[in-house]
Amino acid sequence: MSFSSLDFYLATVVVIFGVDVLSAWGLNLQYGYAGIPNFSFIVFQAAGAYTAAILTLGPMTATSGQTYVAGTHVPFPVALLAAVAAGAALSAVIGVFAMKRMRADYQAAILLILALILNQFIVTDTSLFNGTSGLANVSRPLGSLVNPSTTGWQWAYAALVWAICAVVLFAVQRLSRSSWGRALRAQRDHDAAAAALGCNVVALKMQVFVIGGAIAGLSGGLLVFYLQAFNTASWGYEETLAIFVSILIGGVANNWGVILGTFLVQIVFVEVPNLLPQFGYIGLVDALEWVVIGLLWMAAIALRPQGVIPERRVRAERFGLPALRRALPAATAAAAPGQQGAHEERLGATGGASRR
Amino acid sequence: MSSVVVESIGFGIVDASIISIGAMGFSLQFGLTNVFNIAYGTVLTLGAFAAYLAEQWGVVGWYDVLIGAGVGVIATWLIGKGILATFARRNLGLFELITVSLAVELVVQYSVDAADGEQLFSYSFDQGRALRFLGMVFTVTEVEIIGVAVGAFVLLECLLRLTKTGKALRAVAEEPRLARACGIPTSRIVNVAWVLSGALAGVAGVVYIINSLTVSAFTGTDFLPLLLAAAILGRAGSVSGAVVASLAIGIATQLVAAVGGTGYSTIAGFGILVLVLLARPGGVTSGLALKTEVTL
Numbered sequence: 001m002s003f004s005s006l007d008f009y010l011a012t013v014v015v016i017f018g019v020d021v022l023s024a025w026g027l028n029l030q031y032g033y034a035g036i037p038n039f040s041f042i043v044f045q046a047a048g049a050y051t052a053a054i055l056t057l058g059p060m061t062a063t064s065g066q067t068y069v070a071g072t073h074v075p076f077p078v079a080l081l082a083a084v085a086a087g088a089a090l091s092a093v094i095g096v097f098a099m100k101r102m103r104a105d106y107q108a109a110i111l112l113i114l115a116l117i118l119n120q121f122i123v124t125d126t127s128l129f130n131g132t133s134g135l136a137n138v139s140r141p142l143g144s145l146v147n148p149s150t151t152g153w154q155w156a157y158a159a160l161v162w163a164i165c166a167v168v169l170f171a172v173q174r175l176s177r178s179s180w181g182r183a184l185r186a187q188r189d190h191d192a193a194a195a196a197l198g199c200n201v202v203a204l205k206m207q208v209f210v211i212g213g214a215i216a217g218l219s220g221g222l223l224v225f226y227l228q229a230f231n232t233a234s235w236g237y238e239e240t241l242a243i244f245v246s247i248l249i250g251g252v253a254n255n256w257g258v259i260l261g262t263f264l265v266q267i268v269f270v271e272v273p274n275l276l277p278q279f280g281y282i283g284l285v286d287a288l289e290w291v292v293i294g295l296l297w298m299a300a301i302a303l304r305p306q307g308v309i310p311e312r313r314v315r316a317e318r319f320g321l322p323a324l325r326r327a328l329p330a331a332t333a334a335a336a337p338g339q340q341g342a343h344e345e346r347l348g349a350t351g352g353a354s355r356r
Numbered sequence: 357m358s359s360v361v362v363e364s365i366g367f368g369i370v371d372a373s374i375i376s377i378g379a380m381g382f383s384l385q386f387g388l389t390n391v392f393n394i395a396y397g398t399v400l401t402l403g404a405f406a407a408y409l410a411e412q413w414g415v416v417g418w419y420d421v422l423i424g425a426g427v428g429v430i431a432t433w434l435i436g437k438g439i440l441a442t443f444a445r446r447n448l449g450l451f452e453l454i455t456v457s458l459a460v461e462l463v464v465q466y467s468v469d470a471a472d473g474e475q476l477f478s479y480s481f482d483q484g485r486a487l488r489f490l491g492m493v494f495t496v497t498e499v500e501i502i503g504v505a506v507g508a509f510v511l512l513e514c515l516l517r518l519t520k521t522g523k524a525l526r527a528v529a530e531e532p533r534l535a536r537a538c539g540i541p542t543s544r545i546v547n548v549a550w551v552l553s554g555a556l557a558g559v560a561g562v563v564y565i566i567n568s569l570t571v572s573a574f575t576g577t578d579f580l581p582l583l584l585a586a587a588i589l590g591r592a593g594s595v596s597g598a599v600v601a602s603l604a605i606g607i608a609t610q611l612v613a614a615v616g617g618t619g620y621s622t623i624a625g626f627g628i629l630v631l632v633l634l635a636r637p638g639g640v641t642s643g644l645a646l647k648t649e650v651t652l
Contacts, residue, residue, distance in 0.1 A: 037451050037454075037455075039458075097634055100634070102633075102634075103450060104449060104450050104451035104454075105392040105450040105451055105453065105454040106392070106633045108392075108451055108454050108455070109392060109394075109454065109584070109629075109633060110630050110633045110634065112394075112458070113581055113626050113629050113630050113633075114630060116581065116626055117623055117626045117627060117630070120619060120622050120623050120626070121623055123619065124617070124619030124620060124623065125619075238462065241458070241459075241462060244455075281473055281474070283474050284470055284473075284474075287466045287467075287469045287470035287474065288466070288470050290462055290463075290465075290466040291462070291463050291466045291467050291470065293462065294459040294460070294461075294462035294463035294466070295459075295463055297455065297456075297458075297459040297462075298439075298443075298456060298459045298460070298463075301443065301448070301452055301455065301456060301459075302443065302446070
């Protein structure tokens with residue numbers, strides 16, 4: 001492998017890693033912090049990718065050789081924001097019925113089947129996003145700053161992706177530590193108790209579902225501008241499982257652990273085999289990768305369900321009891337003065353209750 | 357009614373027969389164990405592949421169904437007693453168990469895919485001459501498939517209604533703790549359910565490829581959502597419910613196929629499952645919505 005092709009490959013891995021970390025944070029917010037088994041996560045990434053693609057491909061022409069809807073030319077930042085909006089909007093639509101209170105395995109099955117339905121729908125109706133062939137020739141953004149056909153552009157884009165990652169990490173960390181994040185974890189650990197303390201469980205799930213969807217849309221937009229092409233094979237339901245495994249291995253409800261998990265699963269297991277000499281027929285390595293992902297999944301659940309870097313225990317002192325008292329005026333007012341101390345201790349403990 | 361609609365109903369009845377064989381098995385399994393076992397789809401695939409291999413070795417015709425049933429029992433036993441029960445002993449929740457079954461599905465499906473070179477194999481089965489009945493067209497084989505489904509249904513109903521084991525099966529499906537308190541050997545009854553559902557899954561897989569004449573690593577997985585929809589719509593644990601629901605789903609998807617093409621018929625089948633899961637969060641009756649205990 002010559003130096004330039006290694007340089008090209010490394011830049012690609014760095015970009016893909018950033019995109020995968022972004023989507024893992026989005027799913028971690030939904031699954032890790034809120035306990036939503038979102039098996040259709042990849043659909044929202046696809047929504048962002050398709051939106052960003054059609055908004056920059058320009059109007060459909062007879063010579064472009066692909067069929068799609070609503071082709072326009074908008075600037076790169078606008079297209080990226082539209083991708084975020086698309087992920088959030090689709091999440092809102094699906095969340096309306098999928099976030100109802102129901103058995104966890106039924107919710108998981110519904111979301112899994114939705115991922116199959118939507119993929120099948122795009123395959124069948126080729127007028128939307130060109131079916132299985134997918135959209136191609138998406139132009140690379142920021143061409144006026146760096147020549148898009150150089151590895152310099154790739155590294156510049158990698159820097160942009162990771163800058164966005166830094167912003168998103170800051171946001172998800174702030175969110176998870178906020179009172180909203182504590183309420184999320186409270187309803188995950190015991191939804192009846194959280195509801196009794198005044199949390200609107202369905203609204204909380206809906207909010208985190210939409211926020212996660214927005215992050216998924218963002219990752220999809222960033223991905224499509226790098227790959228320049230996107231088709232239905234890019235978002236099979238298995239892709240969501242790979243993100244899930246990253247989270248399970250790295251650390252459920254731990255955004256730093258998720259980086260490690262994504263590195264181990266998406267880079268070491270999925271990308272590095274591309275560097276090895278090919279063996280067998282084309283596609284054998286891909287099929288074996290899914291076998292490994294499935295085995296990793298079972299091993300993760302059997303051996304260490306909380307991940308390599310588990311969720312940090314949150315201590316009640318960090319928020320201070322006055323804050324809790326403000327948050328729960330009715331509860332504290334009702335408590336008799338003599339029992340107040342013990343009552344608050346219990347309330348504080350719910351914030352730090354561990355997953356299992 | 358136009359002839360297209362009548363013909364679609366005919367195709368729907370054939371589809372429904374295949375769906376009902378699998379759905380009866382899933383209904384029995386899910387009703388007794390309360391595990392949403394997605395790996396059931398790979399049992400269909402394994403049964404179908406066993407039939408394909410048997411055909412390659414010269415065993416043709418309906419003997420393949422028996423081979424499929426045997427392979428189905430073995431595969432279900434390994435998945436249910438070997439993997440799912442092991443995980444259930446760790447006090448995992450319903451969500452963790454569905455993910456484990458999904459992981460099993462992924463592993464088996466892609467192992468088959470890797471082993472067979474990602475191909476679509478064709479299975480040959482003499483379809484016989486076409487028969488006309490009330491404007492619907494059936495081949496001899498299709499009539500026989502309907503016969504297999506009816507036979508499986510009658511046998512299963514007789515088992516459930518007339519034998520002591522059947523009574524115990526129904527009792528455990530209804531309320532496992534009470535059944536155990538009454539002295540029913542719950543784990544032995546659950547084993548019976550694993551065996552019966554495995555056999556039905558294997559038969560369903562073979563009958564499916566007798567009708568479609570192709571088999572790949574994804575055969576069972578692609579067919580699974582229809583089975584799940586029928587089993588849950590028909591009330592988990594109820595064999596007759598599964599059959600009625602299969603008829604509704606088979607005919608509905610064929611009508612959609614007649615109007616909008618096969619792509620949309622798949623979407624319609626999956627859509628029915630989503631609606632069923634949303635509308636029946638308990639799966640059975642509202643009382644069972646709270647049933648979160650797993651019996652393995």
